[in-house]
Amino acid sequence: MNALLLMAQAQSGGQIEEIAQTFGVDWPHLIAQMISFGILCFLLQRFAYKPVLGMLENRRQLIAESYANADKVKTELARTETQRQEAMVQANARATQFIDEARAAAERLLQKETKKATAAAEEIIAKARQATAQDHTRMLAELKQEVGRLVVETTSAVTGKILTTEDQRRLAEETERQLAG
Numbered sequence: 001m002n003a004l005l006l007m008a009q010a011q012s013g014g015q016i017e018e019i020a021q022t023f024g025v026d027w028p029h030l031i032a033q034m035i036s037f038g039i040l041c042f043l044l045q046r047f048a049y050k051p052v053l054g055m056l057e058n059r060r061q062l063i064a065e066s067y068a069n070a071d072k073v074k075t076e077l078a079r080t081e082t083q084r085q086e087a088m089v090q091a092n093a094r095a096t097q098f099i100d101e102a103r104a105a106a107e108r109l110l111q112k113e114t115k116k117a118t119a120a121a122e123e124i125i126a127k128a129r130q131a132t133a134q135d136h137t138r139m140l141a142e143l144k145q146e147v148g149r150l151v152v153e154t155t156s157a158v159t160g161k162i163l164t165t166e167d168q169r170r171l172a173e174e175t176e177r178q179l180a181g
Contacts, residue, residue, distance in 0.1 A: 144179060148172030
């Protein structure tokens with residue numbers, strides 16, 4: 001529109017015509033170039049700028065979504081880390097509980113086995129004492145018998161006579177009384 005106005009003024013003459021001639025403006029070429037430039041601007045706007053701007057908008061939205069997803073992931077990661085820490089604390093508590101229970105069971109087992117060993121040792125000692133007492137009684141009986149036999153032999157040798165069974169028994173009983181008393 002402005003170009004037509006300028007052309008109208010240029011035909012009527014005037015100062016604009018002088019400036020245009022001084023600079024070598026060719027009005028028909030200038031108007032043709034302005035129309036070509038307008039068409040070019042329209043085509044670029046329609047087929048180049050709009051798709052590029054749409055693509056840039058899509059990318060901007062993708063980037064915004066990525067940031068939102070990154071925040072979600074950070075939140076989820078923090079929540080997962082908290083859960084992991086809680087699970088570790090619970091696992092440590094259970095492990096400590098198991099260790100304490102194992103120690104208590106080991107202590108009970110140790111006490112039980114100690115009691116068993118003590119009872120077995122006491123039983124062995126009692127049997128040994130009983131065996132010793134039996135051996136002692138048996139040995140005393142053998143000793144009494146041997147002493148009686150020696151007394152009878154010695155008495156026979158000293159008196160020079162053969163003792164009867166009754167004499168031997170009487171001497172053995174007297175010797176036993178003296179040894180016992």
